[in-house]
Amino acid sequence: MSRKEAILSLREVLIKRRDALRKVLAENLSSMNGYGTQANGDVVDAALDAVHGEISSQLAEVESKELARVENALQRMREGQYGVCEDCEVSIPMARLMALPYATKCIQCQREAELHPPKQEKGGDWPELADPFDDDQYLSSDLLNEAEIPD
Numbered sequence: 001m002s003r004k005e006a007i008l009s010l011r012e013v014l015i016k017r018r019d020a021l022r023k024v025l026a027e028n029l030s031s032m033n034g035y036g037t038q039a040n041g042d043v044v045d046a047a048l049d050a051v052h053g054e055i056s057s058q059l060a061e062v063e064s065k066e067l068a069r070v071e072n073a074l075q076r077m078r079e080g081q082y083g084v085c086e087d088c089e090v091s092i093p094m095a096r097l098m099a100l101p102y103a104t105k106c107i108q109c110q111r112e113a114e115l116h117p118p119k120q121e122k123g124g125d126w127p128e129l130a131d132p133f134d135d136d137q138y139l140s141s142d143l144l145n146e147a148e149i150p151d
Contacts, residue, residue, distance in 0.1 A: 003083070006094050010101045011077055014070050021067040028060045073102040085109050
């Protein structure tokens with residue numbers, strides 16, 4: 001099978017995966033809307049609803065991220081960029097694409113990205129805090145001592 005034929009085959013795989021993810025996300029959304037709406041029940045039922053709602057929410061987040069990757073791969077196919085590493089622009093091996101059809105980087109660039117993530121990704125959604133053991137940083141008491149306080 002040529003690379004072009006393999007990519008066409010992967011296109012079908014991606015389309016099927018996209019459709020499956022859309023269906024699952026729609027089902028999850030409709031089931032999440034049902035949590036907490038029952039008037040009858042006790043505290044245990046409410047706690048179980050909360051747990052199920054949280055799990056469904058986290059699953060939906062994972063699935064929506066995968067859906068975005070699948071849609072990005074399909075867009076790259078339309079643009080003629082599918083199977084080309086977005087960092088070094090070499091062809092991504094077919095074995096990698098078969099294992100992970102929405103891969104956008106070759107193995108080497110992916111490893112590099114995982115070893116040295118961009119600064120905003122290191123802490124996730126949390127802002128980076130000052131290092132309390134860094135002697136070069138001012139303490140709030142030092143700032144107060146240096147501030148000009150009118151007499």
